[in-house]
Amino acid sequence: DVKVTQSSRYLVKRTGEKVFLECVQDMDHENMFWYRQDPGLGLRLIYFSYDVKMKEKGDIPEGYSVSREKKERFSLILESASTNQTSMYLCASRRTVSEQFFGPGTRLTVL
Amino acid sequence: GNSVTQMEGPVTLSEEAFLTINCTYTATGYPSLFWYVQYPGEGLQLLLKATKADDKGSNKGFEATYRKETTSFHLEKGSVQVSDSAVYFCALRNNNDMRFGAGTRLTVKP
Numbered sequence: 050d051v052k053v054t055q056s057s058r059y060l061v062k063r064t065g066e067k068v069f070l071e072c073v074q075d076m077d078h079e080n081m082f083w084y085r086q087d088p089g090l091g092l093r094l095i096y097f098s099y100d101v102k103m104k105e106k107g108d109i110p111e112g113y114s115v116s117r118e119k120k121e122r123f124s125l126i127l128e129s130a131s132t133n134q135t136s137m138y139l140c141a142s143r144r145t146v147s148e149q150f151f152g153p154g155t156r157l158t159v160l
Numbered sequence: 161g162n163s164v165t166q167m168e169g170p171v172t173l174s175e176e177a178f179l180t181i182n183c184t185y186t187a188t189g190y191p192s193l194f195w196y197v198q199y200p201g202e203g204l205q206l207l208l209k210a211t212k213a214d215d216k217g218s219n220k221g222f223e224a225t226y227r228k229e230t231t232s233f234h235l236e237k238g239s240v241q242v243s244d245s246a247v248y249f250c251a252l253r254n255n256n257d258m259r260f261g262a263g264t265r266l267t268v269k270p
């Protein structure tokens with residue numbers, strides 16, 4: 050079974066802190082994605098990556114950056130966390146022509 | 161471009177009722193279509209999929225048929241259970257572009 054794991058299920062940070070969200074997949078997928086999910090807004094794509102060291106902006110990249118140094122790992126970075134970044138963050142991965150597999154999500158609260 | 165529109169929720173049903181959640185899509189070519197389910201506090205899980213016209217995806221009593229003529233992929237279940245309470249997302253993948261609907265929250269009451 051494909052497994053996508055995220056480093057934390059729940060995270061509480063303070064405004065201005067630098068926050069790292071880690072995602073690891075174990076099926077050698079080329080593509081990895083970060084979404085945020087907010088009530089009434091569905092899934093919104095933040096960043097994605099088609100290969101190691103490659104990254105592309107999604108629909109809402111402002112305030113975020115990403116890193117993909119190894120194929121299996123895709124990190125989301127909040128350079129200076131703000132309260133409007135309080136959200137559920139979902140990582141996903143897939144091959145180019147397959148369905149997408151999601152991690153369990155990280156619920157981030159920024160105080 | 162590619163897009164997915166699904167019926168707005170929330171949807172509230174009694175146990176054993178019939179469920180339909182409508183989903184329509186816009187895409188060029190021949191996308192693959194998916195339904196995902198998200199239980200409270202969890203990530204999305206693939207529920208079923210269909211990769212070509214007239215295919216029927218099915219799983220756990222849920223079904224959806226890929227209708228190219230109406231660009232639809234409606235989710236149905238004949239008799240829902242309390243444990244089906246979740247958020248359901250319709251999605252399409254067209255080449256390497258994947259799009260999700262806004263999600264429909266289903267609550268099933270005993």
